[in-house]
Amino acid sequence: MPSDGSGRQPKYQRIAAELKAAIRSGRYGPGDRLPGENDLMAAHGVARMTARQALGVLQAEGLAEARKGAGVFVREFRLIRRRGIQRLAADVWSQGRSIWAADTEDRELVVDFLSATDEPAPSAIAVVLGLAEGARACVRRRRFLLDGKPVLLATSYLDAALTAGTAIAEPDSGPGGIYARLADLGREPVRFREEVRSRMPTPEEADRLGLVPGTPVVLVCRTAYTADGHAVEVNEMTLDASAYVLEYEFDAQ
Amino acid sequence: MPSDGSGRQPKYQRIAAELKAAIRSGRYGPGDRLPGENDLMAAHGVARMTARQALGVLQAEGLAEARKGAGVFVREFRLIRRRGIQRLAADVWSQGRSIWAADTEDRELVVDFLSATDEPAPSAIAVVLGLAEGARACVRRRRFLLDGKPVLLATSYLDAALTAGTAIAEPDSGPGGIYARLADLGREPVRFREEVRSRMPTPEEADRLGLVPGTPVVLVCRTAYTADGHAVEVNEMTLDASAYVLEYEFDAQ
DNA sequence: AAGTGGTCTAGACCACTTT
DNA sequence: AAGTGGTCTAGACCACTTA
Numbered sequence: 001m002p003s004d005g006s007g008r009q010p011k012y013q014r015i016a017a018e019l020k021a022a023i024r025s026g027r028y029g030p031g032d033r034l035p036g037e038n039d040l041m042a043a044h045g046v047a048r049m050t051a052r053q054a055l056g057v058l059q060a061e062g063l064a065e066a067r068k069g070a071g072v073f074v075r076e077f078r079l080i081r082r083r084g085i086q087r088l089a090a091d092v093w094s095q096g097r098s099i100w101a102a103d104t105e106d107r108e109l110v111v112d113f114l115s116a117t118d119e120p121a122p123s124a125i126a127v128v129l130g131l132a133e134g135a136r137a138c139v140r141r142r143r144f145l146l147d148g149k150p151v152l153l154a155t156s157y158l159d160a161a162l163t164a165g166t167a168i169a170e171p172d173s174g175p176g177g178i179y180a181r182l183a184d185l186g187r188e189p190v191r192f193r194e195e196v197r198s199r200m201p202t203p204e205e206a207d208r209l210g211l212v213p214g215t216p217v218v219l220v221c222r223t224a225y226t227a228d229g230h231a232v233e234v235n236e237m238t239l240d241a242s243a244y245v246l247e248y249e250f251d252a253q
Numbered sequence: 254m255p256s257d258g259s260g261r262q263p264k265y266q267r268i269a270a271e272l273k274a275a276i277r278s279g280r281y282g283p284g285d286r287l288p289g290e291n292d293l294m295a296a297h298g299v300a301r302m303t304a305r306q307a308l309g310v311l312q313a314e315g316l317a318e319a320r321k322g323a324g325v326f327v328r329e330f331r332l333i334r335r336r337g338i339q340r341l342a343a344d345v346w347s348q349g350r351s352i353w354a355a356d357t358e359d360r361e362l363v364v365d366f367l368s369a370t371d372e373p374a375p376s377a378i379a380v381v382l383g384l385a386e387g388a389r390a391c392v393r394r395r396r397f398l399l400d401g402k403p404v405l406l407a408t409s410y411l412d413a414a415l416t417a418g419t420a421i422a423e424p425d426s427g428p429g430g431i432y433a434r435l436a437d438l439g440r441e442p443v444r445f446r447e448e449v450r451s452r453m454p455t456p457e458e459a460d461r462l463g464l465v466p467g468t469p470v471v472l473v474c475r476t477a478y479t480a481d482g483h484a485v486e487v488n489e490m491t492l493d494a495s496a497y498v499l500e501y502e503f504d505a506q
Numbered sequence: 507a508a509g510t511g512g513t514c515t516a517g518a519c520c521a522c523t524t525t
Numbered sequence: 526a527a528g529t530g531g532t533c534t535a536g537a538c539c540a541c542t543t544a
Contacts, residue, residue, distance in 0.1 A: 010512080010513060010514090011513080011514080012513080012514090036528085036529065036530075037529075037530065038528080038529080046514080046515085047514060047515045047516060047517090048515090048516085048517090049302070049513090049514070049515075049516095050513080050514060050515080052530085052531090053513085053514090055530090060313065060453060060466075061453050061454075061455065061456075062452055062453045066529095066530060066531090067522095067523080067529090067530080068521075068522050068523075068529075068530050068531070069521070069522035069523035069524075069528080069529050069530065069531095070522080070523055070524075070528095070529065070530080071523095071528090071529065071530080072529095072530080079450075084501055084503050100448060100450065100474070179505075188505075189505055190504060190505050191502065191503070191504050191505065192502065192503055192504075192505065193500065193501070193502045194500070194501045194502075195353060195498055195499070195500050196449060196471075196498065196499040196500070196501070197332075197353065197494070197497070197498050197499075198451035198469050198471050198494040199315055199469065199494060199495065200313060200314045200315045200467055200468075200469065201314075202314065203314075213313075214453055215453075216451050216452065216453065216469035216494065218449075218451050221353075241450070241451040241452060241469065242452070244450070245448055245449065245450050246448070246449040246450075247446065247447070247448050247449070248337055248446070248447045248449070248501040248503070249444065249445065249446045249447075249503075250337050250444070250445055250501070250502075250503065251443060251444050251445075252432075252441075252442055252443050252444065252445065263531080263532060263533090264532080264533080265532080265533090289509085289510065289511075290510075290511065291509080291510080299533080299534085300533060300534045300535060300536090301534090301535080301536090302532090302533070302534075302535095303532080303533060303534080305511085305512090306532085306533090308511090319510095319511060319512090320510090320511080320541095320542080321510075321511050321512070321540075321541050321542075322509080322510050322511065322512095322540070322541035322542035322543075323509095323510065323511080323541080323542050323543070324509090324510060324511080324542095325510095325511080
């Protein structure tokens with residue numbers, strides 16, 4: 001064995017590295033079909049499982065996507081930009097250029113309302129909302145679809161004692177949404193906290209979002225506070241990480 | 254085949270589901286060793302590859318971690334809370350309870366300075382900083398270690414024409430860090446934008462962060478703006494997603 | 507020394523998609 | 526009908542960890 005440098009590397013990693021290099025070089029572009037298991041077996045003289053392992057590396061990295069019966073394809077990404085503050089008025093900094101391109105325009109992001117129910121509040125939620133253990137919550141579930149594909153699941157929790165009999169407990173919360181209704185009740189949210197995490201999805205999340213294997217989810221938990229510092233709403237969101245860029249702005253100090 | 258419900262599911266998924274249920278039930282806690290390949294082969298009468306596949310499911314989900322020669326273990330998570338605004342003074346909302354527990358206390362988060370060099374600015378960075386194509390940038394690389402394990406890689410870019418001859422171009426940027434030095438130059442950052450994404454790591458990122466397979470990275474790109482709206486610094490950060498919760502606060506409207 | 511996970515072979519059958 | 530990826534078997538050798 002000569003001083004090969006790349007000598008001591010598993011075959012499947014060598015094959016995977018070769019495919020990745022071919023993608024980087026532009027040999028295969030987004031949406032293109034990659035060499036399949038049979039191609040790799042023939043080209044590299046390996047067993048089926050080894051070729052599978054190589055293709056599995058690209059899929060686990062989120063670079064490629066297997067379509068049963070069709071082949072393995074280079075993935076394409078189109079990012080949605082989600083701003084913490086939905087401020088349309090342009091200020092001086094909004095002019096600044098962004099790192100990651102995101103074409104929010106010319107694409108349809110539709111909201112799919114799922115349900116508004118009255119349920120016992122999960123204990124973690126009850127703590128944040130300042131409710132007694134076992135208190136009931138108004139739970140509103142929504143789903144966001146981009147070009148028909150689900151990209152965000154949202155579950156919103158409010159104190160059921162507060163929302164009972166209001167439009168917040170109804171499927172259609174009326175003009176301005178639930179924040180306008182909370183304002184009607186003298187509980188207008190004036191400040192938000194968002195906590196952001198990321199991890200691999202549970203099988204159920206992957207199913208509900210139609211996630212390609214190798215795609216993480218981003219978890220955003222937004223808490224809305226009234227002027228007197230009380231939390232009035234907790235909104236747990238699960239995002240397709242391959243579809244979103246989150247954006248936050250804040251002042252120094 | 255009776256109306257079994259779970260009848261038509263691959264064996265490896267059935268085995269994986271059984272292991273996951275056992276973890277949820279508390280049968281196996283964080284750090285515990287799971288049944289190995291040999292155990293699963295014997296218990297379920299399957300081939301080695303099938304047992305491996307089942308354990309691979311848990312690893313891909315980030316629930317378990319294989320240690321070569323030792324076994325497969327339930328992962329344990331300890332989250333660091335990272336605030337967009339590092340405001341120590343408690344305001345009324347800081348009292349609010351958080352969803353995810355994070356023990357920043359009693360753990361050592363140390364900064365490991367890597368380098369400060371003068372390099373051609375990557376074109377995406379040059380655009381954001383308003384530099385000419387091919388202009389040079391001051392590039393500062395750092396690494397954050399939690400209990401000795403790297404959890405964050407940061408690369409900071411500034412206009413080299415601005416920083417030349419200042420402490421910013423030196424390894425030690427002096428008291429108050431580079432923001433204090435920028436203030437000395439009349440370029441104090443007063444506002445920040447952070448863009449946040451998540452994806453699976455490249456092999457190089459996984460290696461540099463020592464990531465367990467099944468762990469995504471969070472990418473945070475922070476741009477610092479002066480009062481006149483010019484970008485003075487771009488900081489690209491790569492975070493171990495299993496180690497961090499990001500937190501942002503902002504006012505309505 | 508024994509046990510563990512990591513890699514690899516050479517077969518096989520299936521469900522699925524495409525032509 | 527042909528080709529594709531998904532699942533599965535029954536072996537094998539290796540490097541590594543633990544005791």
